[in-house]
Amino acid sequence: MVAKISLGSSLYGALSYNGEKINKEKGRVLDTNKIYNDGSGNIDIHRAFEDFKRWMPQHTRAEKTMMHISLNPHPDDRLSEMQYTQLAHEYMEKMGFAEVPYIIVKHEDIDRHHIHIVALRVRPDGSCISDKNNFYRSKEITRELEKKYGPHTAERQKITPDMPIKKIDPSGDIKRQVANTVKMVGMRYKFQTIGEYNAILGLYNIRCEQTDGRVNGREYHGLVYFATDDNGKTIASPFKASRLGKFASRTAIDGRMERAKDKIDIRPTKQSVSEAIGQSSDKDDFISKLKERNIDLILRYTDNGRIYGATFIDHNTRTVLNGSRLGREFSANSLEKWFTAGEKPSVMPVAPDVQQPQPDMQSTPDTRQPPQDNSQSGNSQSSTTNGGQSATSGRGSGTSPSQSQSQTRQNNSSAYDDAPTLPGLDLFQTGLGFDPQEEAFYREMQRRRKKKRRGPKL
Numbered sequence: 001m002v003a004k005i006s007l008g009s010s011l012y013g014a015l016s017y018n019g020e021k022i023n024k025e026k027g028r029v030l031d032t033n034k035i036y037n038d039g040s041g042n043i044d045i046h047r048a049f050e051d052f053k054r055w056m057p058q059h060t061r062a063e064k065t066m067m068h069i070s071l072n073p074h075p076d077d078r079l080s081e082m083q084y085t086q087l088a089h090e091y092m093e094k095m096g097f098a099e100v101p102y103i104i105v106k107h108e109d110i111d112r113h114h115i116h117i118v119a120l121r122v123r124p125d126g127s128c129i130s131d132k133n134n135f136y137r138s139k140e141i142t143r144e145l146e147k148k149y150g151p152h153t154a155e156r157q158k159i160t161p162d163m164p165i166k167k168i169d170p171s172g173d174i175k176r177q178v179a180n181t182v183k184m185v186g187m188r189y190k191f192q193t194i195g196e197y198n199a200i201l202g203l204y205n206i207r208c209e210q211t212d213g214r215v216n217g218r219e220y221h222g223l224v225y226f227a228t229d230d231n232g233k234t235i236a237s238p239f240k241a242s243r244l245g246k247f248a249s250r251t252a253i254d255g256r257m258e259r260a261k262d263k264i265d266i267r268p269t270k271q272s273v274s275e276a277i278g279q280s281s282d283k284d285d286f287i288s289k290l291k292e293r294n295i296d297l298i299l300r301y302t303d304n305g306r307i308y309g310a311t312f313i314d315h316n317t318r319t320v321l322n323g324s325r326l327g328r329e330f331s332a333n334s335l336e337k338w339f340t341a342g343e344k345p346s347v348m349p350v351a352p353d354v355q356q357p358q359p360d361m362q363s364t365p366d367t368r369q370p371p372q373d374n375s376q377s378g379n380s381q382s383s384t385t386n387g388g389q390s391a392t393s394g395r396g397s398g399t400s401p402s403q404s405q406s407q408t409r410q411n412n413s414s415a416y417d418d419a420p421t422l423p424g425l426d427l428f429q430t431g432l433g434f435d436p437q438e439e440a441f442y443r444e445m446q447r448r449r450k451k452k453r454r455g456p457k458l
Helices: 011-023 045-055 081-094 134-149 174-188 194-202 250-260 267-279 283-292 332-341 401-417 436-454
Strands: 002-008 027-033 066-072 102-107 114-120 206-215 218-227 295-301 307-314 319-322
Touching: 002 011, 002 134, 011 027, 011 045, 011 066, 011 102, 011 114, 027 081, 066 081, 081 102, 081 114, 081 134, 174 194, 174 206, 174 218, 174 250, 194 206, 194 250, 194 307, 194 319, 218 250, 267 283, 267 295, 267 307, 283 295, 295 332, 307 332
Parallel strands: none
Antiparallel strands: 002 066, 027 102, 066 114, 102 114, 206 218, 295 307, 307 319
């Protein structure tokens, strides 16, 4: 049996969630503790809320005053309502909640029946029941109850790297499916915007929305997840990120997007998409060619049917990229012109990621033009060709051959000075003023200063 414990401050919200299950005839009240129960299996949410409030202390330091527990037996177990009730009461007693009000509701919305318990976690005197080591205590208690009542041992489903991600099944446990999918997508795929995040979630019939506002004067930023059908229509009540787990929170997703900026390499995806465009004749052919390369194309349309967004999901590199991130020729506007007006975008081949050998400065001729020096208007400009020899001599300008060679060396030096330097390799850059002996002396003096600051060895 698996027990999941959630702490919160919205008692009415937890009661409403369970009341909704009962109203849809997918739930039933089994029993209560210190709360009115008429025995019909139904619940009057307002009355139950007032009963809970009577036990709520006027002053307490606890921010999260209630807890919501779900007890989930093994799918092969078929317990009676009496067994569920006994199991729930004994679990609460062993967890230290025998003296606080709580309500037990059986959920029948999925094949695997389970029970939910809504309880206060503060005593009438304002003290709070500790949640220290809740996970380990709960696990020991569920193992004891399994031995006593005979149900199969059930463990949380562990996410493995090779576990396939599936679409939401409306007949299954929607909340668990949403949580597992969100967790696996976050672990495996790289994305940089909420739009790209939604593109990959949409493949599995999940939508995510940002929620921003103020509650009791405090600003909050969160995420809400929706389970949908193949047409994008919502099929269940939305789930706050806090109900799914920390991995689904706004903070966690923002962190993943920030870290992805340094990890994403667009070149493999750009190469594959470029090849697909070159081999495709129209929209359907293009999408088919992308599928062959294990890439999904998500297109977003306006009400008039115009494409306003295009996102490529590369399952090979597990990268989600807006079309404009790959390049202008892959953007929504470019694809719209192709699909409607037949203006196929022209794409350039992507250069492979191969490190080019560094040129030998002594043997390789320099064919670049040195920078112009406008301060010397009377001198003719030199161009270095054929191993750095001057193409124009100093004749007629009043300069000697030695002066001409000196000027050529100066121009060559300025040309190299403008070249980009490599961090950490400044010692190997060509140019004037580099003396190996002076550099060695400088390093030796630096070493002695450091040794002097550290002091003698004892």
